[in-house]
Amino acid sequence: xxxxxxxxxxxxxxxxxLISILQEMFSYTFLVRAVVVGLLVSLCAALLGVSLVxxxxxxxxxxxxxxxxxxxxxxxxxxxxxxxxxxxIVVLAAFLLLRISENSKIKGDAAIALISTSSLAIGVIxxxxxxxxxxxxxxYMFGSILAMNKDDVKLSVALSVxxxxxxxxxxxxxxxxxxxxxxxxxxxxxxxxxxxxIASLTAVTIVLGMRMMGAMLISSLIIFPALTSMRVCKKFxxxxxxxxxxSVVCFFIGVVISYAVVINNNTLPTGxxxxxxxxxxxxxxxxxxxxxxxxxx
Amino acid sequence: xxxxxxxxxxxxxxxxTVVSGLNFEVNGGDYLCVVGENGSGKSTLIKGLLRxxxxxxxxxxxxxxxxxxxxxxxxxxTAAQKDFPASAYEVVLSGRLSSRGILPFYSREDKAIxxxxxxxxxxxxxxxxCYRELSxxxxxxxxxxxxxxxxxxxxxxxxxxxxxxxxVTQEFYKLxxxxxxxxxxxxxxxxxxxxxxxxxxxxxxHLKNTQVFFGRTKDYVDxxxxxxFLGMGGAAID
Numbered sequence: 001x002x003x004x005x006x007x008x009x010x011x012x013x014x015x016x017x018l019i020s021i022l023q024e025m026f027s028y029t030f031l032v033r034a035v036v037v038g039l040l041v042s043l044c045a046a047l048l049g050v051s052l053v054x055x056x057x058x059x060x061x062x063x064x065x066x067x068x069x070x071x072x073x074x075x076x077x078x079x080x081x082x083x084x085x086x087x088x089i090v091v092l093a094a095f096l097l098l099r100i101s102e103n104s105k106i107k108g109d110a111a112i113a114l115i116s117t118s119s120l121a122i123g124v125i126x127x128x129x130x131x132x133x134x135x136x137x138x139x140y141m142f143g144s145i146l147a148m149n150k151d152d153v154k155l156s157v158a159l160s161v162x163x164x165x166x167x168x169x170x171x172x173x174x175x176x177x178x179x180x181x182x183x184x185x186x187x188x189x190x191x192x193x194x195x196x197x198i199a200s201l202t203a204v205t206i207v208l209g210m211r212m213m214g215a216m217l218i219s220s221l222i223i224f225p226a227l228t229s230m231r232v233c234k235k236f237x238x239x240x241x242x243x244x245x246x247s248v249v250c251f252f253i254g255v256v257i258s259y260a261v262v263i264n265n266n267t268l269p270t271g272x273x274x275x276x277x278x279x280x281x282x283x284x285x286x287x288x289x290x291x292x293x294x295x296x297x
Numbered sequence: 298x299x300x301x302x303x304x305x306x307x308x309x310x311x312x313x314t315v316v317s318g319l320n321f322e323v324n325g326g327d328y329l330c331v332v333g334e335n336g337s338g339k340s341t342l343i344k345g346l347l348r349x350x351x352x353x354x355x356x357x358x359x360x361x362x363x364x365x366x367x368x369x370x371x372x373x374x375t376a377a378q379k380d381f382p383a384s385a386y387e388v389v390l391s392g393r394l395s396s397r398g399i400l401p402f403y404s405r406e407d408k409a410i411x412x413x414x415x416x417x418x419x420x421x422x423x424x425x426x427c428y429r430e431l432s433x434x435x436x437x438x439x440x441x442x443x444x445x446x447x448x449x450x451x452x453x454x455x456x457x458x459x460x461x462x463x464x465v466t467q468e469f470y471k472l473x474x475x476x477x478x479x480x481x482x483x484x485x486x487x488x489x490x491x492x493x494x495x496x497x498x499x500x501x502x503h504l505k506n507t508q509v510f511f512g513r514t515k516d517y518v519d520x521x522x523x524x525x526f527l528g529m530g531g532a533a534i535d
Contacts, residue, residue, distance in 0.1 A: 056377060169401045176391045179381060186347040186370040187395035187447050234427035236383040 021260050031259070033153045034145045034212060034270075038251050040160035041209035042274075045221035046247030047167050048202050050240050051178045053226040060097050060199065061219040063112035064206050067093040069215035070119030071207075072140050073126040083155055086207045093119075094199035143214030143271030145255070156208045163201045174198065175236055214271040221247065224278035231282070231289035246285075250277040300325055300450070300483065301346075306355035308341045314353065314506075315341050321502055321511040325450070328477050328484040330498035330514075332491050332526070337504040339487045343455055346485065367395070369448030369482075371440050373455050379429060385439045386424040389415055392446030407446075414442040418472065434465035441472070451483035452476070458490060466490075470497050491526055 025031050052058055068090050075085035093115060100111040127137050139147065148156070167174070176184040177194045185191045202222065210218045229242035254274030261268050300323060307317030316338025323329055331339050344350035345357060347370060369392070392414075393407040415424055418438050423431060428439065437457060444452055454473070458466040474497050477484045488494050494501065494514075501517040503510040503526065510522045517523040 054377060054381060172391070172394065172397070172401065172403065175383070175387065176394045179378065179383060179388065179391060180372065180375070182372040182375075183370055183391075183443070184394065185349060186368065186372070186453075187392075189394060230382050234382055234384065234430075236381075236387050239382045 021256065025256065025259050030146060030148070033148050033150070035252070035255055037148055037153055037156040037160075037208065038212055038255060038270075038274075039248055040157060040164075041205060041212075042221055042225075042247040042251040043244055044160050044163040044167075044201070044205040045209060045218075046225035046243040047164070047240060048198060048205060049222035049224075049226040049247075050229075050236075050243055051174050051198055052202060052222060053230075054178050055198075057199075058219070058223050059109055059112045060094070061202055061206060061222040063097060063116040064090055064094055064203050065210060065215045065218045066116035067119040068207050068210045068218075069140055070123035070126075072210070072215070073123035073130075073137075076136070077126050077130045081151070082211070083152060083207060086210075087159075087204055090203040090207050091200045094203040095196060098195055098199050139214075140211065141214055141216050142269055143210075143212050143217060145212060145258070145270045147211035159204050159208060163205060166197065166201060170194065170197065171240075179236075212270060213274065214269075217271040217275055220275045220278060221251075224275070224282055225250070228278070228282045228285045231285040232292070246278075246281055250274060250281050253277045300360050302358040302360075304356050304358060306345065306352045306357060308338065308345055308350060309353035310341075316504060316506050317354070318507040319355070320508060323451075323483060323485060323500075325483055326477070326481045328474075328497065328499045329486070329502060330494035330500070331485065331487045331502045331504065332489075332494055333504035333509075336506075338506055339504055340455070342504065343453065343487060346453060367448050367450055369444035369446070369452045371437075371444045371452065371454045371457055373459065374436065374440075381429055383428045384425055385420060385428055385431065386411065386415070388428055388439050389424075389442045389446060392443035395447055411442075411446055414445040417445070418442045432465075433461050434469065437461065437469060438472070445476070445482075448482070451485065454484070454486040454488075456487055456489065458488070458493075466493070473497070495523075495527065 026035075049061075052061060068086055071086040071089045072082050075082040078085070097112060097115060100115075123140075131137070173184075173189060173194055174197075176189060177191050177198075181191050184194075205222075206218050209221055213221060225243035225247035226239070228246050229239045233239040233242045251274050254277040255270055257277065258268040258270045258273035261273075302322045303319040306319040308315050319342070331342060333339055341350065345352060347368065390403060390408065390411045393403055393410060396407060397403065415421055418441060420435065420438050420442060423435055423439065428436065431439065441452075441457075444454075452473075457473075458469055461469060470493050473484060473486070476482055484498075486494075486498070495518055498514050500512065501510060501514050501523070502508065503517070503522055510517055510520060512520075518527070
C-alpha cells in the first residue's frame with residue numbers, strides 16, 4: 001500500500017495538507033468537470049429522491065439505472081453519443097414502469113425487477129458481441145470519474161438546470177401529489193402528469209450521473225440523502241433542503257477521498273467512495289435522530 | 298334545482314355493475330350520510346362524486362353553483378402518510394392547491410385561508426408539529442382543515458372516524474356538525490357508524506349495490522330498511 005498521499009493528509013509539509021490536495025485535484029480540468037457535473041447531479045437526485053422515497057418508488061430509480069446500463073452498452077456498440085441514446089430510452093422506460101405499477105396485473109416491484117434484469121441481460125449480451133468484458137464494462141457498472149468529455153459536461157449542466165427549475169416551479173404540486181395523491185386528484189390536479197414529470201426527471205438525472213457513479217450505484221444518490229435527512233427533519237421543506245445539502249457535501253467528500261486515498265497504486269473508485277460517505281452520513285443522522293427522540297420522551 | 302343531482306346513475310368496473318339505480322339530490326347545507334355494508338358501492342359513489350370515475354349510465358348534474366373540483370375531500374389515510382415528514386401547516390396549506398392553477402407558489406391569501414382554518418379547528422398549537430407524530434384524531438383534524446381550504450361549498454368525508462377511539466370519534470362528529478351549522482357547508486359522509494349517522498345527519502342514503510333508501514333521517518328510522526339495519530347494529534337510538 002502506498003502511503004504518499006495519506007502522508008500529505010496526516011503530517012503534511014508545506015501547505016496545509018487538505019488544501020494542497022484540493023489544489024492538486026482542481027489543477028486537472030477533467031476532475032473539475034467531473035466534480036461540477038457530479039455536484040449538480042447529486043443535487044437533482046436528492047431533491048427528486050425525497051418524493052420517490054416517500055411515494056415508495058425507490059426501486060424505480062434502481063430499475064432505471066439498469067435500463068441505463070443496457071442503453072449505454074447499445075450506444076457504445078453503435079458508436080453513438082451515450083447520453084443522446086440513453087436519455088430518451090430511459091425516460092421511456094420510466095413511463096412504462098409507472099404505467100405498469102399503476103394498472104397492470106404484474107405489481108410494481110415485480111415489474112421493476114423484470115425490466116431491470118431484462119435490460120441488464122440485453123446490455124451484457126450486446127457487450128459480449130462487441131468489446132467483450134473489459135475495463136470499460138467495469139466502468140459502466142461501477143463508475144469512472146474519467147467518463148465525462150466536454151460535450152457531456154455541457155449537456156449535463158443544461159439538463160441539471162432544467163431539472164432544478166422544474167422541481168422548484170412544481171414544488172408545491174409535487175408535495176401534494178407525494179403526500180396524498182387521492183386528495184390532489186380530487187382537487188383537480190393532474191396527478192398522472194406529475195408522476196410522469198417526477199419519473200422522467202429521475203430518468204434524466206440517473207443517466208447523467210450513471211457513468212460517474214456507476215449503473216449499480218447511482219440509485220444510492222437518490223435514496224440515501226432523503227432517508228438520511230428524514231432521520232432528523234420533520235418538515236417537508238427542511239427534509240428537501242437538508243437532503244440537497246447532505247447529498248452535495250457527501251459527493252464532494254467522496255470524490256476528494258477517492259482522489260486522495262491510494263491503495264496498491266489505485267485510487268478508490270469514485271462511486272463507491274461517495275456511497276460510503278453517504279452511509280456514514282446516514283448512520284450519524286440516524287444516531288442524532290435517535291438521541292433527539294430519547295431526549296424528548 | 299338542487300346543487301348536486303344523481304339521475305339513474307350506475308357505475309361499473311370492466312362491464313360489471315357495482316352499483317346502480319342512484320337517484321338522489323343533495324341541497325346546499327344538507328348533511329347526507331351514505332351507509333351500507335362493505336362492497337355496497339360507497340367508495341365507488343365517492344369516486345363518481347369526485348369525477349374520478351365516469352358513470353356507466355345516467356348522469357350526475359350540478360346547477361353551476363358548485364364545481365365538483367371544489368369539493369373538499371377528506372380521504373381515508375394511506376399507509377405512506379403514517380411516516381410522512383411534513384408539518385401540519387404544510388399539509389393544511391396544500392389544500393389551496395386547486396386555487397393555484399398553473400401558478401407555482403401560494404399567495405398571501407392562500408396562507409391567510411390556511412391560518413383561518415387552522416384556528417377554526419383548534420389546531421393552532423399543532424401547526425409546526427410533524428404530521429407523523431400526531432395522534433389519529435389530530436391527524437384527522439389537520440386533514441379536515443386541508444379539506445376546508447379546498448372548498449366553500451361541500452365537504453366529502455370518507456369514513457372519517459375509522460380507527461379513532463370513541464371519545465375522539467364523538468368530538469369529531471360534533472366538529473362536523475358545528476361546521477355544517479355555522480358555515481352552511483354541505484356535508485356528504487360515508488360511514489359505517491349507522492347510529493351516529495342517524496343522530497347527526499339530515500339525510501340518509503342507504504346502498505346495497507342499488508339505492509335501498511334515500512330520504513330524511515327521521516323517515517329512515519321509521520322505514521323497514523332503516524329499522525332492520527339499525528337493529529343489526531344492536532343498540533337502540535335515543
